Amino acid sequence: MKEKNNASLFSRILVNCSAQAKEYGCCIASKLPQVERDMCLKEFLALNNCMQKVVK
Known part of the structure; x- marks a missing residue:
């Protein structure tokens, strides 16, 4: 389940x-x-800021 969540997060990023x-x-x-x-x-x-916004 955790792998799927990580893949979903990576996709959103x-x-x-x-x-x-x-x-x-x-x-x-x-x-x-x-x-x-x-x-x-x-x-x-700029990339770091964007990634942090997606994670939150």
Whole structure:
């Protein structure tokens, strides 16, 4: 039962936060191979905020 709930939560996160995930992924991809800490912080925080809203 817990696995189904986790899958449902993951699905909701993917549906609701796809734009933020894409922005973060594009930011990271554009910086490769020199990935550094906090270089895409704005995009990460937007994704994190979206994910937290979905969980609540």
